[in-house]
Amino acid sequence: DQQVKQNSPSLSVQEGRISILNCDYTNSMFDYFLWYKKYPAEGPTFLISISSIKDKNEDGRFTVFLNKSAKHLSLHIVPSQPGDSAVYFCAASARGSNSGYALNFGKGTSLLVTP
Amino acid sequence: EPEVTQTPSHQVTQMGQEVILRCVPISNHLYFYWYRQILGQKVEFLVSFYNNEISEKSEIFDDQFSVERPDGSNFTLKIRSTKLEDSAMYFCASTLDRGTEQFFGPGTRLTVL
Numbered sequence: 496d497q498q499v500k501q502n503s504p505s506l507s508v509q510e511g512r513i514s515i516l517n518c519d520y521t522n523s524m525f526d527y528f529l530w531y532k533k534y535p536a537e538g539p540t541f542l543i544s545i546s547s548i549k550d551k552n553e554d555g556r557f558t559v560f561l562n563k564s565a566k567h568l569s570l571h572i573v574p575s576q577p578g579d580s581a582v583y584f585c586a587a588s589a590r591g592s593n594s595g596y597a598l599n600f601g602k603g604t605s606l607l608v609t610p
Numbered sequence: 611e612p613e614v615t616q617t618p619s620h621q622v623t624q625m626g627q628e629v630i631l632r633c634v635p636i637s638n639h640l641y642f643y644w645y646r647q648i649l650g651q652k653v654e655f656l657v658s659f660y661n662n663e664i665s666e667k668s669e670i671f672d673d674q675f676s677v678e679r680p681d682g683s684n685f686t687l688k689i690r691s692t693k694l695e696d697s698a699m700y701f702c703a704s705t706l707d708r709g710t711e712q713f714f715g716p717g718t719r720l721t722v723l
Contacts (some may be wrong), residue, residue, distance in 0.1 A: 496720050497652075527709060529711055531714075536716070536717075537717075538614070538616075538701050538703075538714035538715050538717050539653045539701070540714070541712070541713065544710075544711055546679040586653075588709070590708075596641070596658065596708050596709050597643070597655040597665075597666055597712065598643075598660055599655070602651070602652045603652070
């Protein structure tokens with residue numbers, strides 16, 4: 496049961512251009528969304544998050560957009576740099592529920608930024 | 611900068627053996643988690659732990675699994691009798707406050723032969 500979907504397994508972008516990574520979710524109870532970056536042989540590293548009460552959150556080169564009606568979020572990286580090459584995971588949790596706030600992950604999108 | 615650490619980085623075991631994976635969460639964090647990622651698949655939640663008890667577990671976390679915080683710093687995941695399908699990367703995570711970003715360790719690669 497895939498509650499968080501990242502339909503693009505890979506993306507290639509030129510250095511300096513915008514990278515847009517997409518994520519869809521099915522569970523309407525999700526109210527907190529996160530993006531993690533992962534290099535090989537390392538654990539996921541937190542990048543940016545957004546609460547469902549917002550539709551945009553920005554941190555430096557990274558911006559996350561949330562469209563609740565479409566159950567869709569995206570991560571924009573501008574400008575993209577070769578060091579951004581990694582696997583990006585979208586994750587979601589239901590903070591409003593009485594739970595341990597488990598994160599539900601997508602399968603990831605492998606981003607390659609070419610010089 | 612504080613970080614979550616995990617040992618060992620790689621564990622090889624025979625099917626049916628018990629394994630204990632160790633984690634040291636960030637020192638002032640209160641909520642602890644285990645996740646796993648089977649090769650080629652997504653990261654999956656196993657269990658969350660707060661105030662010395664399990665607060666949530668997934669259907670993967672069956673009777674073969676247990677967690678413990680034996681002292682003020684370590685958080686362990688025990689698999690009592692490993693199966694071939696337990697081969698995966700196991701990630702520990704911690705957070706100060708429920709509902710905020712979780713910080714992940716580098717993972718333990720478990721190989722069951």
